[in-house]
Amino acid sequence: MTTSPSGAPERSVVDRTLSILGAFDRDNRTLTLTDISRRSGLPVATVHRIVNKLTGWGALERCSDGLYSIGLRLWETAVLAPRSSSLAEAAQPYLVELHRQTSLGATIAIRDGAESVCLSIMSNQTDLAELYGHPGGRLPLHASSVGLVLLAHAGASVRSAICAGPLPAYTPATITDGTALGRTLVRIRREGHALVRNTLTEGRGGLAVPVRDGRGAVVAAVGAVGHVDLVQPVRLLPHVRAAAEAIARSVRSCGWRDVEVGT
Structure with a gap:
């Protein structure tokens, strides 16, 4: 690694490029060069040079008003990711059916490090999609039913790291104590599902319940979400489990295999 004149380590071109792409998120879809510089922590001149390269390749697009946004070329590349595209495609008809059967939002998510990533959600309530995530939306694992299922079946090192905290509170019902979270995860593995009320x-x-691949490994979680009065295990479990099993059969028939995800 090279150093700057001040003696501080310089970030590699890859690191700087990823920082620029990471400056965009759901709440910051269009940015000026100054915005990108501020959010990435890079000098404007550096941002200008890399942004020009990214725009030329199609990873970024320059709007008529001079603002920049994520480009179609990057989207085309991203949808090739097998953990998202294959699962989302396999899950879609079963999420539609789960939504029809329960009148609740039906969602599927995977784990990426310490977060759950929403692959798809079927709901006629706008606030549910905003709350639990549009495709690509992320939430801490301890805050939702799908996240808790994914965490319960993650590796021991992942569980230990997350239980060690910090565990941010969204409501008074959010689990913020690592010991209590650990006990909850044991119960989820034993009972085969996660039930939460008022935690987000x-x-x-x-x-939510797990979706398993052909080796029995948990690769995703399927859940029904909505008003607490309607989230009743006796009524929902058969439908949610049936959806998870159908999705699992579909992905197994395609020869889909999970990949390791980081801590």
């Missing part, structure tokens, strides 16, 4: 927002809850 007041008045909302969810029930």
